[in-house]
Structure formats: structure tokens, C-alpha cells
Amino acid sequence: MQYTLFSDNEQAPSSDNTADFKDLNAAQHKAVTHGEGPVLVIAGAGSGKTRTLIHRVAHLIDNDVPPESILLLTFTRRAAKEMLDRAGRLTDRSCGRITGGTFHGTSNILLHRYGHYLGYRPGFTIVDRADAEGIINLLKSSLDLAGAGKTFPNKRTIINILSGSINKNISIDNLISQQAPHLTEFLDDILLLKKHYEQFKFDHALMDYDDLLVNWYRLLKESPEARHEISSQYQYIMVDEYQDTNHIQAKIIRLLAHTHENVMAVGDDAQSIYNFRGADFYNIIRFPDQFPGTEVIKLEQNYRSIQPILDLTNSIISCAKEKFTKTLFTNIEGTEKPVVYAARNESGEAKFIADTISELIEDGTDPGRIAVLFRSGYHSYKLEMELTSRMLEFEKRGGLKLTETAHIKDVLSFFRILINPWDTLSWSRLLLHLDKVGPKTVQKIIAFISEHDDPGEALEHFKAGKSWQDGFQALIAVVKDIRQPNLSPSTIFEKLMKYYEPLFEKLYHDDYPKRHKDLDQLKILIGEYGDLQSFVDDTALDPPESISADPFADPATQGKLILSTIHSSKGLEWDTVFVLSLADSRFPHPNVFPGDLQYEEERRLLYVAATRAENRLYLTYPMELMSPDRKFIRTTMSPFLRELSVERYTAVNGTRQRESLYTPSFLEESTTRHHQKKPKKQLSARKTYEKGMRVHHSFFGPGTIREIPGPRRVEVAFDRHGTKILHLDFAELEIVS
DNA sequence: GCGTATCGCGTTTTT
């Protein structure tokens, strides 16, 4: 295969087209065909860096580099899979023999393969973040922390501090005094907690994400044999999203490449948004120091967005305190400026977005090409209700992971105790479901069974209280049943479901159907695994975003509208993007102030959000927010928006129908275009509703009116679907009695 | 009095 050089102005075709390997611009071509030695590719948003990496892989294979010697490290496993798949299509060869994945996934593989050099037994269990939080919780209650009157920081904060201290390579006391001075009074408690946390993980052969990295680093550093073996195995190392790597990862890369220095790192300092968990975008700046002789290549052409969007995003990032000037340009045609919409309140904001989305879909836009992004998971609640009441389907990303939902954790707990009988956390999950059994009783049971060589068997010898004996015996029976040797994961699943199903029905009565669907999908997923260990590791390391998404979905069918946190939207792109809740007290996060390190990161976060858009970008904010005391407080637009020149966007004031805040002439244009109110059908609006009425909804079925929270709204407690707030303008609600 | 069940309310971001 040959690569033909095209001029910089030649536009790269859509990245989905695999027959386009010749259409690379000069900079991309240089990166793709680079020979031996370290390369740093600084790539702007939408500059085709993924494409470049794919072609690089294809180029190497075409030049008879054995696939086994390529190591591709990406941010998400999904990205790695996609790259290998596309590279495979480019080369007409299987790329399956390339090692590719996340740092943590790769770490897991290498530690199982080479861990014996450090004296590891391979049977460790990986805990994900949610479990780590659970452990902290367990320890917190048993350690009796915090003096009277003081609220001890929550477990999420603790975990951030613990992992931050590992990632940033500084001691906890320094970290706290530097970056979280308000926690100084808890320093001793946190240190104590850390000690017990480490001991706990050690006792139970558990590792969390950070331990994997630390041990990978130790493996390379402390075992010359392992270092040499691994480094000569992987002769070509490629790292995507390099700005998201932390100190340990940078050191790992350095050691991995010590025999050959064939490293290609790709990243964009302007998109560094993971500083809070230890990522350091100075890693990019330091790369040439770590690898002397590094060639630096810049990709500045953007193949994603139209020029007006780029103008806006360029000016967002140009306000940054520290910037490495890199101005993106594009040849994609399009003149429509981004819209900044000021809504009266959160409902107005949700309504505007839902209206606009409905119109786009009616005009034939694939819902899967539209995304709504926001800072925090709960910012989208209002919109979710609005969309549900209009029967618009969506998929929410970020926030809670599937493996973090209660019912999935329950099932996984059964699997976990089989692999690691000392997995106290999973035991306590299972035991807590027994009626009349609470935290205290669980602690007693666990203390008892942990004494024994075989906790699973010891369970039978614990004398249960009279009131909960029956449930306890039932649990013992299942555990005994699934502990039989040589059962396939599917068989175990079926066996445990016989016990769990009735329990589950009682426990999650409110949204039973949805959760049950998850379990059905989990069953399918389990069926693909032959052994338990790899199933448990996989679900801990990289939980599937949504197993309800059909893996064999026909690509021709329409996708779903995406709601996502900005963090989870990284690396993706959509035709139309909405960014929600860009109000002063919401974005940046209220705890960060100008001058903080975090403040600049928040700005980059907005940059990342805005650069996801190809053709249409809407930035919205409410002028009124609900304060803690059910009072409304006025807000203005986020400071990041305020510092932009008004030339860059079209301002629309949703609080007055006919006036614009800034530029009246623009408003007429955009209202007629997208935001014109259509007369909605007044189906239910005329009827009078009262508290306590029985009603029937075409989708949710029968229910009772709980509350009338506002004009044209009712809060209905549905018999089968929980409580929902419905908009009478849209909901088809019949009065039954 | 200890421990469990229940309700109401607030929630940064995550490989």
C-alpha cells in the first residue's frame, strides 16, 4: 500500500469511508509514515487524530511489522476496538493480533502474564471504583471516625484523595494541605482510613484501578527480566489522548520503550479535563524531554465542525490563562452561528431543547446524531422528564454505570464470592438483603466466617437469629448450589436467579421492568464467557456502557438521542449538540474559583463540549434556579460565556418572545428558523385535575394524582411506573374517576 | 437500648 501526499487544503473525506487511505494532509502523512524513534503529535479537536493512528497501524503492518509487536493504548476500550477494526479493514489483514486497550486492561493482562516476576499469584480480584467506595464505607462505620459535630468527608471525596495521592505521586498530607485545605482537620482520620483500606485490599487480594498501574510500574521497574521481555515484545507503542495520562502512566511508557524508543503519543493539551484524577497535561510538554530527539507534529486542520463553531471554540480556549496557541481552521462549509439561549428557568430550558429536538427529528435528522451535554449527571433531570413525557427515547451516558446499579451489583456479588470467598463486600451485599438483617448483624456474620479457611462453608455454621433464620437458610442453599465445581457461568446465573428473582421483584418493585431487561442482557453477556474469572475482571475494569444496547443492532436503524456528561462525551462527535445549564452557579462547578487549577480545567471542559458539534451548536442556560429553600434565585450566564465576544454567537432570549438581549436582528432569524412555537394540541389542558383523582395514561397506565406542581402540570403516582410529572400540553391523560 | 426499616433530600467530573 502506498500513501500519496495531498496538499493541506485537500479535505479529508468522512472517516467512515475505508477507501480513503490516500487522503491525508501533509502533517497526518508525516505522522503516519514516520520511521523509528519517538514522535509527539499535537492534535486539535476534530483533526482526525484517530484516523491518523489507524493509518499508522496500517502503514506499519504493510511494511511487514508483525502485528504482535504493536501495542495500542487508548482511553477507552471502545476506542481501541474501533481502531483495530478499521485498521484491519485498511490492511486486508486481521488486526486481531495487535495488543490494544486501556492502560488498565493492558495492565491486567501483563500482570497475569508476567506477575510471577514480582512473586504474584495470579488470582487477584479487581475492584472497580464503586466497590472501592463500598470498602471505604465499610471501614468508616467500623473505625468510628470524626469527632462530634463535624461532618466527615464523604467516601467519594476520600477515594479521590486516595487515588489522587497515588496518581500525583505525592503524599496524602501534602496533597490535602495543598489542594484540599478544608480537610486538614481530618488528616489523621484519613491517614488511618488509608492504612486500613490498604490492609483490607491486601488481605483480600483485591486491586483497584490505581493498584494495577502502580504494580505495572513496579513490574517494569523492579524486574529487569520482565522489563526486557515486555519491551522487546512490543516494538511499536502508540498512545492516544496523551494529555489524560498521569505520572505513573508516563513513567510506564518510558520504561516500556526503553529498548527501542518507538513511541507515538497523540494528544491535545486544550482537551485535558481529567486533572482531578491525576492526569497532568504537562506530560505532553515534557514528552520531548523524556524522549530526546522527539519529532513534534502539529495537526491543526479540523475536519469536524463548520467555521462559526470553530470561531467560538477558538475564542473559548483563547481566554485560557495558559495556552499553547493552536488555531484550528476548517474547509467545511456552513455559516450558521452557534446559538446561546437564555431560558426563564430550568423548565424553559428543557422545553426549548425538547422543542428543537422534536423539530430536528421531524425534519429527518437521525436522533442518534443529536446529543445533549452537561456538567453533572443530575443537570439533565428536568430534560429527562420532558423527553419522557413526549415519548422521545434517549440514552443517558455518564453518571451511574450499569455495574453501579444495585441489581447488577447484587448478581455480580454472587460471582465475586465464588472467585474470592473473602470478598467481604460482596458478602455484605448479599446478607443485607435478608429481612431483619442490617449492618450490625452482617458485621457479626462476616467476622465469623472470615475466621475460617472457607468462608462459604463456614456460613452454614453460623447460628442465625430466629426472626431471619428462614431467609438465611435459603441463602446458604444457593451458595452451596453454585459453589459446585466446574459450573459454567451461565449455569451459575440460572441457579442464582432462582433465589434472586423473587427477592429482586420485591426489592425493586417500582421500576421492575427496566431492571429486569438489564438482567436479561446480563444473561446474554455471561453466555459469552467460558470462565468466571475473566467475566468478573471484565465487568470490573470496563463495564459495558449499556448492555441494553443490542450488540447486533442493524447499523441502518436510527440511533437514539444521547444525553451525556461532558466527560463521557470525549472523543465523540454529533451533528447537533446542546450544552445545558451553562449558568453562573453551575458551570464552572460552584466550588472552584478563578485562579484555581480547576477553574482552567472547567474552561477546557466547555471547550471539549462545544467542539463535539459538527453543524449545529446550542448553548443554553436558565436565568432562574431553585435554591435549597424552594426559593428562586436569579443567575446569569456562565463566566466562560460572558467573556466571549457577542459576535461569535446568536443570542436568543427565551424569557421574552419578541426581544433579544443583545442583538435583536439575529433573533428574528433564529426564532423563525428553529424556535417558533407551534400551537400544541390542547388535549388535556382544558380538563381540570385535582389531587387524588384516578387517571389513565396511554403508556404508563393507571395512576393517582399526587400533586399539581404548576400550571399545566400534574404529578402522578403510577401504579406500575412510579411517580412522574406530566405536562398536560403533551401527556394524554384520561380521568378515570 | 440496640438495630432495623422508612422517608426526605442533596448530588462534580471517571479510566
Next chain:
DNA sequence: CGCGATACGC
């Protein structure tokens, strides 16, 4: 969902 405050039952 998880936390705290409060209420009930052994």
C-alpha cells in the same frame, strides 16, 4: 442512589 434523621420493634 446514598446519606442523615426519625420512628418502630425486639
